[in-house]
């Protein structure tokens with residue numbers, strides 16, 4: 178993507194897009210998912226985020242095709258170890274967890290401690306990346322669902338994903354089409370979340 182920086186964005190449309198966007202549900206997602214070209218665009222947008230110190234403190238793990246079921250087998254095996262009494266239904270949920278959407282992107286936050294940039298700011302950049310990824314997917318006609326669930330935090334899953342101690346899963350972002358109408362959810366009242374300094 179080598180668009181000129183001064184590209185004339187239709188601002189009204191962008192505001193409408195931001196004020197009406199919402200997530201899909203990972204549980205109610207179907208295909209098709211983004212094409213390889215679209216996914217490249219989505220991931221490129223996910224890297225175009227504020228990033229103090231130009232550290233690029235994130236990386237992406239794409240789960241698509243067979244990779245989703247292979248990861249499901251890993252999750253099932255780990256759950257069996259964690260919970261030897263887990264029911265067959267629960268194991269099946271893990272086996273098929275990443276099959277809920279055609280594409281899932283794991284956004285990994287990678288914090289460096291050898292630089293003067295606060296870790297908090299590096300972590301925030303990974304959150305921005307998750308949201309930019311979600312917005313780009315929505316703009317291309319897909320829905321996104323940013324979830325973490327147990328697998329973002331489990332030590333054995335971390336090892337299976339080859340995460341270093343400085344890395345954390347910021348989100349698994351499910352991408353696809355909604356399988357039913359997207360209802361909105363109640364939104365917070367602006368006035369409850371804004372104060373004016375000195376007023």
Ligand SMILES: Cc1cc2nc3c(=O)[nH]c(=O)nc-3n(C[C@H](O)[C@H](O)[C@H](O)COP(=O)(O)O)c2cc1C
Nearest residue numbers: 198199200201322323324325326327347348361362
């Ligand atoms: C870091 C993070 C982790 C989340 N993890 C989950 C999760 O594990 N399960 C879940 O149902 N929603 C999770 N959510 C919430 C959804 O992504 C989303 O905010 C919610 O469904 C409503 O989204 P919307 O305001 O975009 O419509 C998470 C959100 C964030 C920011």
